[in-house]
Amino acid sequence: MNIQxxxxxxxxxxxxxxxxxxxxxxxxxxxxxxxxxxxxxxxSAFLGGLDYFFSSAIKxxxxx
Numbered sequence: 001m002n003i004q005x006x007x008x009x010x011x012x013x014x015x016x017x018x019x020x021x022x023x024x025x026x027x028x029x030x031x032x033x034x035x036x037x038x039x040x041x042x043x044s045a046f047l048g049g050l051d052y053f054f055s056s057a058i059k060x061x062x063x064x
Contacts, residue, residue, distance in 0.1 A: 024032070
């Protein structure tokens with residue numbers, strides 16, 4: 001089997017597998033994207049708050 005036949009076979013198999021995939025609806029994609037964005041914002045705010053708290057605490061002890 002030469003390289004051209006291997007490539008052709010590969011893309012045929014990819015095509016068959018892609019037909020089997022269950023794709024999300026647009027509504028599901030939007031909902032999951034919003035969930036990821038909200039969780040990212042909440043976690044970043046929490047970590048930013050911790051960073052601010054610990055920075056302030058360290059500055060208070062060091063520059064006392």
